Amino acid sequence: MKVDREEQTEARRERIARAAFELFARSGLDQTSAQDIARAAFVSRTNLYRYFPSKTHMLLAHFERAVSETRSEALSRLSSGTAPQAVWQHVTARMADLGVRYGHLVGAVGQAVLGARPGPGPGADGAAPGTPAPGLPGQEVRTALTLVALVEPVLHAMRLQGHLRSDANTHLLASLLVDACLLALLHGGHRDQREVLRDWQDRFSLLMYGALAPGVTLPREAARD
Numbered sequence: 094m095k096v097d098r099e100e101q102t103e104a105r106r107e108r109i110a111r112a113a114f115e116l117f118a119r120s121g122l123d124q125t126s127a128q129d130i131a132r133a134a135f136v137s138r139t140n141l142y143r144y145f146p147s148k149t150h151m152l153l154a155h156f157e158r159a160v161s162e163t164r165s166e167a168l169s170r171l172s173s174g175t176a177p178q179a180v181w182q183h184v185t186a187r188m189a190d191l192g193v194r195y196g197h198l199v200g201a202v203g204q205a206v207l208g209a210r211p212g213p214g215p216g217a218d219g220a221a222p223g224t225p226a227p228g229l230p231g232q233e234v235r236t237a238l239t240l241v242a243l244v245e246p247v248l249h250a251m252r253l254q255g256h257l258r259s260d261a262n263t264h265l266l267a268s269l270l271v272d273a274c275l276l277a278l279l280h281g282g283h284r285d286q287r288e289v290l291r292d293w294q295d296r297f298s299l300l301m302y303g304a305l306a307p308g309v310t311l312p313r314e315a316a317r318d
Contacts, residue, residue, distance in 0.1 A: 106144050106154065109134040113151035122148055122201050149201050150232045156202055157236045163187050164243040177250035184243060189289040192278045203275040206240065209233035240271045261304040269300050 112134040116125045125148065131138045145151045163184060170180045192199055244267040251257045273296040283289045 102144075105134075105136065107158070109136060109141060109144055110151050110154040110158070113145075113148065114155040117148075117152055117198055118195060121197055122152065145232075149205055152198060152201055153205055153232050153236045157232075157239045159191065160188075160236075160239045160243050164239070164246075167243065168246055171246060171250050177247050177254065177256070180250070181247050184247065185290060185293060186286070188274065189286045189293065192274075192289055193283060193286050196278075196283075199278045202236075203279045205233045206237045207272060207275055209237040237271070241267045244270050255306055256309045257304050258306055266300065266304055270297060273297070273300060 109130065113125070113130045116129055116133060127138055127141055127148070130148070130151065131141045134141070145154065167180050167184050170183065171177065241264065245263050248257065248261070248263040248266055252259065252261055252263060257263070274293060277283075277292045277296060278289065281289065281292050283292065
């Protein structure tokens with residue numbers, strides 16, 4: 094059946110991306126060959142390129158899945174009544190941890206995502222990411238949109254609770270915050286998670302300054318979670 098075939102295709106894509114990431118995490122992107130990945134994923138090298146045009150696309154696919162899982166958890170916390178500031182702290186702590194733990198892979202992810210220009214994003218209710226803009230590489234744009242979709246529901250919740258100005262553009266603000274995070278990881282030279290969070294806090298404070306409602310301030314340091 095068609096559904097079974099689609100499920101098998103998606104399962105194989107996930108297996109390839111997971112196997113590739115495990116190799117990248119251990120040996121780096123450049124030191125890992127296509128043949129290494131094909132062997133680890135139990136597919137032929139020809140089949141490998143049927144699913145992903147490059148090693149960077151494999152890395153992005155696995156990263157996108159990790160971001161999607163973090164987003165689902167963030168949405169669950171928001172729906173259960175957790176304060177958006179606390180969810181914000183959890184999200185940034187999780188992303189900072191990944192950025193430090195896999196710092197040798199940050200460059201490839203950051204350059205690919207910053208080079209993508211997403212089309213119309215999700216609605217203010219935190220709906221799933223939109224359709225990639227025509228003429229752009231699908232995986233890069235999907236990853237960029239997934240990152241924006243991770244941040245925007247938190248900003249939307251903050252606006253609903255009166256922490257942001259009512260006219261604040263949460264999609265634009267989320268896009269700017271994502272770019273700031275990636276640029277910080279690319280150029281910050283951080284030694285640990287705390288240094289990343291401190292750098293992000295400074296950048297967030299500047300970007301959020303005009304969007305915050307009068308009298309509202311961001312927490313000075315994101316909590317580990």
